Amino acid sequence: MTLKELENQILALPPTEKAEIIQSLTKTISSGAKGISKTPGVCGGEACIAGTRIAVWLLVEARRIGISEAQLLQDYPHITAADLVNAWAYADAHPEEIEAVIHANEIA
Template sequence: MSIEIRLGVADGVACIAKSRIPIWLLESFYLQGANDVDLLNAYPSLRAEDLANARAYARAHMDEITRLIAENEA
C-alpha cells in the first residue's frame, strides 16, 4: 500500500507515500465532487494506484478521515 504515517510530516496523518498529500484532503475533494481525473490533474505526482489506495484507506478508517476533514474545515 502506498500510504504512510510519519511523525513530524503533515501533522502525523496518513499521506500518500513519499509525499505530504494527506488522505483526508483527497477524500474531502471526492466529497466535494472531484473525481480521479481531477485529482490526477491537480496532483501530477500521483498515480491512479495511489488514489485507489487512498480510497481504500479512507474506507477502512472512516472515523479518522471524517474527524480530520471536520477539523480542517473549521
C-alpha cells in the same frame, strides 16, 4: 466462475452477509495496500500518499465536493491512479479517523 456470476451471487445475499463480505474485502485491500504512510512531523502525522504531503483526508474531501479522480491526477501529477485506490481503501478502512481529521480542518 466469471466476475459477473460472482457479482450476481453476492447481490442475491442478504444485507448482513453483503456487509460481511465488504468488511472482509476492505480489510484485505487495506492490509495489502501499500503507499499510505503516517510520518510524525509530516502533515501532522496524518495518513498521506507515501513520499508526498498529500493527505488522504484531503483527497476524500476533494472527491466529496465533486472533484473527479481525473482532475485529482491532473492537479497532483506525481501521484497515480493506484495511489488513489490506496487512499480510498485506507479511507474506507478508517472512516472515523478520516472524518475526525476533516472536521478538525474545516474552516470556521
